[in-house]
Amino acid sequence: MxxxxxxxxxxxxxxxxxxxxxxxxxxxxxxxxxxxxxxxxxxxxxxxxxxxxxxxxxxxxxxxxxxxxxxxxxxxxxxxxxYGYVFQAAGLYPWRTIGGNIKLPLEIMGYSKEKQKEQVDRVLELVDLAGFAKKFPWQLSGGMQQRASIARALAFDAEIxxxxxxxxxxxxxxxxxxxxxxxxxxxxxxxxxxxxxxxxxxxxxxxxxxxxxxxxxxxxxxxxxxxxxxxxxxxxxxxxxxxxxxxxxxxxxxxxxxxx
Amino acid sequence: MNKILPILTVVAAIFVLWYAAAIGMNKKWALDQAGRAGIELSTNDLIADTWSQDRPVLPVPHQVAQELWKTTGAMVLKGRAMSKRSLIFHGWITLSATLLGFVIGTGAGILLAVGIVHNRAMDMSVMPWAIASQTIPILAIAPMIIVVLNSVGIQGLLPKAFISAYLSFFPVVVGMVKGLRSPDGMQLDLLRTYSASGNETFWKLRLPSSMPYLFTSLKIGMAAALVGAIVGELPTGAIRGLGARMLTGSYYGQTIQIWSALFAAAILAASLVGIIGMIERRMLKRMGVKP
CATH class of the missing domain: 3.40.50.300 (P-loop containing nucleotide triphosphate hydrolases)
Structure with missing residues (x-):
């Protein structure tokens, strides 16, 4: 390298x-x-x-x-x-689904609706949470929540x-x-x-x-x-x-x- | 079922106390009447009399219930729901002022809270005034609001609504300031890492976070708005509304009328707060809050 x-x-x-x-x-x-x-x-x-x-x-x-x-x-x-930043606590919004939480940065950064969905599916796959997009945070264990927060940090393809x-x-x-x-x-x-x-x-x-x-x-x-x-x-x-x-x-x- | 039994027990205890108190309080009038007519009252007759006087010191529950029925349900059956003798009519007058005042108060409260959270000058200056405003007895300021508004040509519903708003904006300000400030440093930092604007932070984080606080405030505000509307009817010689109904009742010693108006106000308040509670449950459920 x-x-x-x-x-x-x-x-x-x-x-x-x-x-x-x-x-x-x-x-x-x-x-x-x-x-x-x-x-x-x-x-x-x-x-x-x-x-x-x-x-x-x-x-x-x-x-x-x-x-x-x-x-x-x-x-x-x-x-x-x-960069994407992952904090000590998952800090997922309880009023958004896992998918909605991952879309949060994408909405702010102005991704199109289709692109948002595509990215959500891709990063959920990356952190091994495929199929959890429609769940709410309280339905996930602590470890899964933290993985979702990593997915959120990965969602916009930051290099760091x-x-x-x-x-x-x-x-x-x-x-x-x-x-x-x-x-x-x-x-x-x-x-x-x-x-x-x-x-x-x-x-x-x-x-x-x-x-x-x-x-x-x-x-x-x-x-x-x-x-x-x-x-x-x-x-x-x-x-x-x-x-x-x-x-x-x-x-x-x-x-x-x-x-x- | 487990919840109903304790409630019924308490209600039963209140009724027992109430009927007993009515005997004590209404006894004097019954004995005076009997004395003047030269009749000796047996204990049973005395009790029966204290529970059925036209203008008792303390009317008993079934009298209040009868009066309530006579002035609501019975009027509806006769097709005169909106007659001047109907509590539905008076209740509607008070309700319309309450709702208008509640909307004005809630709107003003939310706007003030947003200002306080986003503007340092407002943060320092508004809150002390808001607190001071609530230390003034509403009964003292209500007539002045009516007189001042009347002099600039505002009459009818609005002055009462303003008094309602005056009472109901405060809990909304306090609750919303707390709610809008409830996101912690980490949540705010997260949005900063996305370079989110103040606007986006407000709509995506602060406002949703404040919803539980808002609904708590709305319940208090709604009850306060009803009090405001009734108080607004008291010192102004109003002839319509639950407050006016209480006032005329007290002029003519119609205690049963006062009590039935009181109960109508209580039922109205409970229903309004109940409706807000229902909206709250729906809304929070839609927001995915753990059931």
Whole structure:
């Protein structure tokens, strides 16, 4: 695969002014994410991993440094529909069916009715929810709802998928299953994925690149290129290579904590 | 069935208390009458008398029910449903003012809420006034509204409707502001990632999210609108409407008439709130809310 940078951050700073003084959510962050990468951000609360994702999505604006998405500013990239965003909670509208929820971005972006329907069927197929278009969210389990919200983020064919602890609220078994499905989806669609997580096994299992972060100020302490192959059955998690990467992530997290 | 039994028990208890209270309250008149006529009343006669006086201090349920029937169903059977002695006629007068006031109040309430949610200046300025408006006794301001509107040539239904609207807009403002603000940060962020406009955010997220809040407010607003319409009839010498009916009843000591008008108002309010509840259930069901 050719290494085309999709997201590039140079010396990125973000300081929130609060009543208790400034909070350095991000400080001096340098990072390049290439096309087709699966990048996980891992670190304790307050390390800025979610903030970094929100900066990429233009939901927050940096107070220093530079960031480009597809060579554009994050705001421009958003207008070009560069990314789909998956939040921690599925956040489906209870008054819309699953199909209606997936149509939401398509309606706003002005897709035609036929195209909307076509896209809904296609992405529901992708997340293994074909036939659920007419169901309401409460009729689906938590895991299925989160898959529907991934389908919603995929609906408008963005090249980048930003996921902020999408499986954080789900139990271990459902999570394993969704991780497998996500890898399969990534393999099929060739998307670039930015994935925030608290879980070391999840980060190692999914990623081609693991970004370890630490708090106060939020910064990157280690970037690990995963040596694991692209094909990953669940039991790869018992191999020495996997454990070695996990160990390095753990070391990185510990090093970050030594500061406070 | 499980729900009916407790309700019936409570109703029965109220009736027992009511009949008992009527004996105590109407006894004096019965004894006075008997004393003047020089008759000794047995206990049974006394009780029978307290439950059947023409102008009792407290009329008993069956008297109120008879009066209600006489002024509604019986009038309809005689084909005089809209005569001046019919409660249907008076009820319709009050109902029309209530409905018009409710529509004005709800419309104004929703518009104010939209303004408050979208405009910071309105957010800071409107709410204190809305709250202040509700602290003024409606009985004090109602005659002034009527007089002022009359002086600019507005008469009839509208002044009463305005008083209804004055009472019913407030719960709608409060409920809708809360409802329109109910979507959380994540929901709003999601729409930002689609570069959705303020308009789209309103129609696709804020308004649907506010529906449960709106219906709760509408129920309160509807009851308030009816109160407003009745109050609007009281201090103005109106001769038509449930409020006027209560007022004339009190002029002439027609307690049964007052009570039947009271019950008519209560039945009207319950039906109106019930209708809103029905629309709510239909609407929320169509919106896919979990049954």
């Amino acid at each position: 050719t290494e085309t940078p999709v997201i590039e951050a140079r010396n990125l700073d973000l300081t929130f002014e609060t009543n208790d003084g400034p909070i350095h959510a991000l400080k001096g962050v340098d990072l390049t994410i290439n096309k087709g990468d699966f990048v996980s951000f891992i670190g304790p609360s307050g390390c800025g991993k979610t903030t970094f994702l929100r900066v990429v999505a233009a939901l927050e604006h940096p107070t220093g440094g530079e960031i480009t998405v597809n060579g554009m500013s994050p705001d421009e990239a958003r207008r070009q529909r560069a 998928l930003l996921m902020d602890e999408p499986f954080g609220a789900l139990d271990e078994i459902v999570r394993d299953h969704l991780n497998e499905q996500l890898l399969e989806l990534w393999g099929r669609t060739q998307k670039t994925i930015g994935f925030v997580t608290h879980s070391i096994p999840e980060a190692v299992y999914l990623s081609t690149k693991i970004v370890v972060m630490s708090p106060r100020p939020g910064r990157i302490t280690d970037v690990i290129e995963s040596p694991l192959p692209k094909e990953r059955p669940l039991d790869i998690r018992d191999t020495p290579e996997f454990l070695e990467v996990a160990h390095r992530v753990r070391e990185g997290l510990r090093a970050g904590h030594a500061y406070d």
